[in-house]
Amino acid sequence: MRGPLRRPFPRDWFVRKGAYRRFMARELTSVFVGGYIVFLLVWLHQLGQGPQQYHALVETMRHPLAVMLHALALLAALYHSITWFNLTPAVMPLRIGEDRLPNAVVAIAMGYLPWVAVSGAILWGVLR
Amino acid sequence: MAGEATITLEVFRYRPDDDGEATIQDYRVPYHEHWVVLDALNWIKDHADGTLSFRWSCRMGVCGSCGMMVNGEAKLTCAVFLKDYYPSAIRVEPLINFPVERDLVISMDDFLAKLQAVKPWLIRDDEEPPGAEYLQTPSQLAQYQQFSMCINCMLCYAACPEIDGIPDFLGPAAIALAHRYNLDSRDQGQSERQEVLGGEEAVWGCTFVGECTAVCPKNVDPAGAIQQAKVASTKDWYRHVLLPWGKR
Ligand code: SF4
Ligand code: FES
Numbered sequence: 001m002r003g004p005l006r007r008p009f010p011r012d013w014f015v016r017k018g019a020y021r022r023f024m025a026r027e028l029t030s031v032f033v034g035g036y037i038v039f040l041l042v043w044l045h046q047l048g049q050g051p052q053q054y055h056a057l058v059e060t061m062r063h064p065l066a067v068m069l070h071a072l073a074l075l076a077a078l079y080h081s082i083t084w085f086n087l088t089p090a091v092m093p094l095r096i097g098e099d100r101l102p103n104a105v106v107a108i109a110m111g112y113l114p115w116v117a118v119s120g121a122i123l124w125g126v127l128r
Numbered sequence: 129m130a131g132e133a134t135i136t137l138e139v140f141r142y143r144p145d146d147d148g149e150a151t152i153q154d155y156r157v158p159y160h161e162h163w164v165v166l167d168a169l170n171w172i173k174d175h176a177d178g179t180l181s182f183r184w185s186c187r188m189g190v191c192g193s194c195g196m197m198v199n200g201e202a203k204l205t206c207a208v209f210l211k212d213y214y215p216s217a218i219r220v221e222p223l224i225n226f227p228v229e230r231d232l233v234i235s236m237d238d239f240l241a242k243l244q245a246v247k248p249w250l251i252r253d254d255e256e257p258p259g260a261e262y263l264q265t266p267s268q269l270a271q272y273q274q275f276s277m278c279i280n281c282m283l284c285y286a287a288c289p290e291i292d293g294i295p296d297f298l299g300p301a302a303i304a305l306a307h308r309y310n311l312d313s314r315d316q317g318q319s320e321r322q323e324v325l326g327g328e329e330a331v332w333g334c335t336f337v338g339e340c341t342a343v344c345p346k347n348v349d350p351a352g353a354i355q356q357a358k359v360a361s362t363k364d365w366y367r368h369v370l371l372p373w374g375k376r
Contacts, residue, residue: 002144002147003144003227004144004229004235005142005144005150005227005228006227006228007221007222007224007225007226007227007228008224008225008292009224009289009291009292010224014289016200017339019337019338019339019342020337020339023335023336023337023338023339027335087336087338087355090341090349090351090352090355090356091352091355091356091358091359092356092359093352093356095267095271097267097270098266098267098269098270099270100270
């Protein structure tokens with residue numbers, strides 16, 4: 001007589017299904033988001049080291065590889081942000097009395113609108 | 129069955145009383161458009177192999193006992209039609225992430241202990257129960273109603289990749305149940321539940337894969353409940369740190 005049989009979750013679960021793959025993609029994009037923040041901090045620090053350093057660094061960033069990495073980081077950050085914004089209604093449902101506000105309204109109010117506003121403010125600050 | 133349309137069910141077999149390995153056994157079952165997978169299993173039990181074990185009761189998505197893996201997806205077998213797979217074979221296995229007692233029957237002991245751990249009842253500071261019901265408005269009911277629709281089918285546990293890595297993880301349905309009581313205007317037990325709810329083996333064990341919500345047949349949204357419980361847990365922590373003298 002044997003005991004109950006253990007059947008563990010498949011080790012390769014994250015490639016087995018579209019939904020699992022999309023989850024993994026969202027998790028992996030956080031590496032870019034986190035990595036870019038570290039890069040930005042280091043870069044800002046370097047920029048403050050004097051005009052010579054500044055010009056050299058700006059030149060480095062013109063390199064196609066640097067441009068490509070930036071494009072990649074931007075795509076990853078977009079995927080990350082958009083998938084999270086779309087999840088906001090599940091995390092922070094808003095109610096008026098008995099009714100739950102539609103998911104789209106919550107995602108726009110708590111995610112997309114602030115995003116556009118902050119991005120706009122930064123853009124205005126940079127271009128002004 | 130000459131001339132009659134048939135469909136093959138590949139059924140997971142495990143019998144703890146003999147020494148053989150777990151196997152997959154094929155059964156040819158009459159195909160009817162209006163049959164669900166559970167009908168086919170019952171046909172096998174009645175006509176082909178009386179030794180096959182599985183759980184079911186209501187046949188209408190209410191009792192929550194017929195959950196199995198159907199072609200690798202956690203499903204209520206009384207709610208999936210053969211016609212959605214026909215003419216391909218259908219693989220039926222016990223819910224993953226649970227110990228298998230026999231064939232398609234899994235052990236629910238752990239799950240039931242987890243449900244109980246969150247104290248799923250109204251906790252009150254009152255010494256004495258009141259003479260009448262606690263009153264509640266419709267909008268207070270709406271706060272938690274979705275999370276009270278759970279039928280304990282355990283499909284959400286079979287969809288969750290975290291259960292395997294954190295064996296004591298409370299898991300989707302139990303956390304949703306805890307959250308349901310925390311949101312109930314009649315309940316005062318949030319801080320009592322926080323002890324089991326706040327840890328790595330509870331809300332923080334969740335990485336928000338979201339599949340529990342996708343497979344839930346009752347639209348409970350356990351994944352949402354867990355994230356909301358994370359928010360509540362974080363607020364609770366700050367309140368505790370910033371106002372240590374206050375009531376938790
Ligand atoms: S939350 Fe949904 S999937 Fe999980 S046990 Fe309850 S009804 Fe089943
Ligand atoms: S038999 Fe009751 S839910 Fe399927």
